[in-house]
């Protein structure tokens with residue numbers, strides 16, 4: 148048999164094998180039956196034995212966590228970790244970054260493997276712009292934003308677009324502009340800042356398990372424009388193989404509490420990431436199904 152034929156047969160084999168290895172195949176009769184018999188539970192842990200075909204020499208051992216609770220740590224607006232939480236093991240990233248950045252050690256190892264594979268796929272316009280952020284750092288950032296919003300009108304002649312989006316033009320006119328007040332009250336500034344920034348102690352970045360990606364065309368700001376990049380297209384299809392998930396997907400805002408963030412990826416280990424990816428789940432939904 149010709150080499151090229153063997154290659155095609157191998158590819159067909161893997162293409163056939165992969166979808167069958169998990170239990171989460173929405174729409175198939177088997178899954179519907181299983182779900183009815185045992186709602187929820189069957190959706191977790193189904194992909195543990197999944198094998199992936201990598202283009203580079205990926206070290207798979209650092210991608211798995213054996214569903215360790217440490218890597219399934221939940222931190223959101225409702226479940227906080229407190230000011231004292233610091234990840235047990237942090238390391239400075241040596242992959243492409245926009246500045247000096249720290250990440251939890253296992254999450255960093257998996258990230259390096261992912262960068263290696265992205266590079267092999269020709270995706271090289273991508274950097275990490277943020278990862279671990281301490282409570283103190285987030286606190287400083289949050290207070291900085293509050294002062295910007297408070298003084299925005301006095302400094303720029305009008306309130307910010309975020310203030311208009313959050314508080315409404317009528318509210319700003321009646322309570323501030325008509326009364327000649329150019330400084331937002333602290334309470335109003337806080338409401339505005341909460342619409343785009345996490346309150347100290349509620350940012351997932353404090354876990355040291357997530358990263359924000361950026362590309363050269365984004366002019367240094369994290370926007371949904373990341374959705375149109377080659378890096379996003381690759382991550383969307385492949386991040387789960389390295390234990391990373393899109394943490395704040397579109398259409399799940401009411402569950403995560405955050406607007407869609409195509410640039411924010413969270414390490415949970417390959418087992419959970421695979422279930423979350425194929426099940427179209429959020430971390431919140433996954434943990435609930437797992438009974439965690």
Ligand SMILES: [Zn+2]
Nearest residue numbers: 352358359411
């Ligand atoms: Zn982020």
